[in-house]
Amino acid sequence: MRVLVLHSHPVESSYGKALYQKTLESLKAAGHEVDACDLYAEDFDPVLSRHDRLVYHDYPENTELVKDHVERLKRAEGLVIVTPIWNFGFPAILKGYFDRVWLPGVSFELVDGKVESRLRHIRKLGAVLTYGATPFRAFVAGNPPKKIVKRVLRAQINPVRPVTFLAHYDMNNCTEETRAAFMGKVETAMGRF
Numbered sequence: 001m002r003v004l005v006l007h008s009h010p011v012e013s014s015y016g017k018a019l020y021q022k023t024l025e026s027l028k029a030a031g032h033e034v035d036a037c038d039l040y041a042e043d044f045d046p047v048l049s050r051h052d053r054l055v056y057h058d059y060p061e062n063t064e065l066v067k068d069h070v071e072r073l074k075r076a077e078g079l080v081i082v083t084p085i086w087n088f089g090f091p092a093i094l095k096g097y098f099d100r101v102w103l104p105g106v107s108f109e110l111v112d113g114k115v116e117s118r119l120r121h122i123r124k125l126g127a128v129l130t131y132g133a134t135p136f137r138a139f140v141a142g143n144p145p146k147k148i149v150k151r152v153l154r155a156q157i158n159p160v161r162p163v164t165f166l167a168h169y170d171m172n173n174c175t176e177e178t179r180a181a182f183m184g185k186v187e188t189a190m191g192r193f
Helices: 015-029 050-054 061-075 092-101 135-140 144-157 176-191
Strands: 002-007 033-038 078-085 108-111 114-117 124-131 163-168
Touching: 002 015, 002 061, 015 033, 015 078, 015 124, 015 176, 033 061, 061 092, 078 144, 114 144, 124 144, 124 176, 144 163, 163 176
Parallel strands: 002 033, 002 078, 078 124, 124 163
Antiparallel strands: 108 114
């Protein structure tokens, strides 16, 4: 299976980057073809410009500035997001990726006022997230990233299939042991993806 792995952490020496590398290695070891998309390393521009918004509904013109990313998404059979959670949301670069790449004609169509998915070719969805917050604080805040992955993205891709959702909470108080244990969970889960 061809798996698109989206990563959005700017620091090369971070635990988040190590999780991304482990995800890539584990998917490859399981026999998947991996398309590694490190948004910072690729210098992805997350800004939805005035022009982008004016042509937002005009497919295929709306894809001109992000054509490579659109083609990568169209070829994907699996999608894994590896990202830190900042202020109970995705980093701006990842949010911008969704705004600029998941476009009408690419990820959905409006048919008689109803949204129809164009991502049914993606058979599996996964997320590897790190939070500074505890699970309780994330729960009290409504845990928007978890809902986006397990509800919104899942509905666009395939609402009846399970999602591989892995989160290391309370990074502010993590230890070498908690990081190693979570790394092991990622290796196992991506090996079964």
